[in-house]
Amino acid sequence: MSGSGDKLKGMGNELKGNVKKDLGKDTNDPDLVAEGEADAAKGKGQQVVGTVKNAVHDIANTVKR
Numbered sequence: 001m002s003g004s005g006d007k008l009k010g011m012g013n014e015l016k017g018n019v020k021k022d023l024g025k026d027t028n029d030p031d032l033v034a035e036g037e038a039d040a041a042k043g044k045g046q047q048v049v050g051t052v053k054n055a056v057h058d059i060a061n062t063v064k065r
Contacts, residue, residue, distance in 0.1 A: 003053030010046030013039050 001009070017039030024032030 003050040006050030010043040014043030
């Protein structure tokens with residue numbers, strides 16, 4: 001997957017996690033809050049991977065010149 005694809009997928013997972021977390025808080029469901037926090041953390045990690053992939057790609061293109 002490309003860096004941009006990873007970042008996009010990560011944003012989706014972070015959003016999903018935040019929705020779950022908020023829903024869990026509203027319904028007093030600690031398991032759903034924990035699941036939401038895990039999804040949000042996963043999403044943030046995916047975004048970091050995407051950023052790194054894009055940076056490596058940019059560096060590789062600069063070196064080729």
